[in-house]
Amino acid sequence: xxxxxxxxxxxxxxxxxxxxxxxxxxxxxxxxxxxxxxxxxxxxxxxxxxxxxxxxxxxxxxxxxxxxxxxxxxxxxxxxxxxxxxxxxxxxxxxxx
Amino acid sequence: xxxxxxxxxxxxxxxxxxxxxxxxxxxxxxxxxxxxxxxxxxxxxxxxxxxxxxxxxxxxxxxxxxxxxxxxxxxxxx
Numbered sequence: 001x002x003x004x005x006x007x008x009x010x011x012x013x014x015x016x017x018x019x020x021x022x023x024x025x026x027x028x029x030x031x032x033x034x035x036x037x038x039x040x041x042x043x044x045x046x047x048x049x050x051x052x053x054x055x056x057x058x059x060x061x062x063x064x065x066x067x068x069x070x071x072x073x074x075x076x077x078x079x080x081x082x083x084x085x086x087x088x089x090x091x092x093x094x095x096x097x
Numbered sequence: 098x099x100x101x102x103x104x105x106x107x108x109x110x111x112x113x114x115x116x117x118x119x120x121x122x123x124x125x126x127x128x129x130x131x132x133x134x135x136x137x138x139x140x141x142x143x144x145x146x147x148x149x150x151x152x153x154x155x156x157x158x159x160x161x162x163x164x165x166x167x168x169x170x171x172x173x174x175x
Contacts, residue, residue, distance in 0.1 A: 062170050 056086065059093045066091040104149040119154040120173075122146045123162060127175045 068091055071077025078090060085095045110118040126146035133140040150159070165171040 060170055061168070062172060063165070064172055 056094070059089050061091070061093070102148075104152050115153055119150055119158070122150040123154060123159070124173050124175065126150060127166070131175060 066089065068078065072079065072081075074081065080088065089095075104118075104122075107118055109121075123146075126143055129143035129146060130140045133143060162171060162173075166175070
């Protein structure tokens with residue numbers, strides 16, 4: 001799909017801009033509003049539709065995961081930097097049921 | 098008189114590092130036993146794998162893996 005837009009511009013961005021509309025990036029502004037932002041909107045919609053309560057996997061104290069050779073330098077040394085209590089278990093298990 | 102044997106050459110593991118040989122036979126023994134039990138058959142054909150991994154694997158590895166299987170934390174697929 002990108003090829004449709006890139007084919008006339010394949011000679012180079014500046015040349016194409018000069019040939020079509022003059023320097024100023026009109027093509028790219030158009031592409032931003034017509035292609036990129038609607039694509040962001042569609043992907044956002046898709047995310048909201050797929051959200052909702054997800055069942056979290058059962059906790060198994062695997063030795064190759066949640067390794068603590070040395071405590072982290074922040075907090076209590078046991079939580080990762082972006083720890084999410086709902087989906088990230090500690091080495092001993094999930095925090096809340 | 099001589100009742101000693103050693104695992105035969107396994108062309109899947111031709112080089113000096115026999116780590117995977119040990120691990121593979123350990124896995125194969127447990128998979129074999131599990132499937133034979135599930136089908137209600139005698140699991141003595143699986144003894145080949147047990148003899149091989151007993152020869153090749155360090156005892157500490159076997160003990161660690163057996164403990165992990167018992168706890169349910171063994172990382173391999175059995």
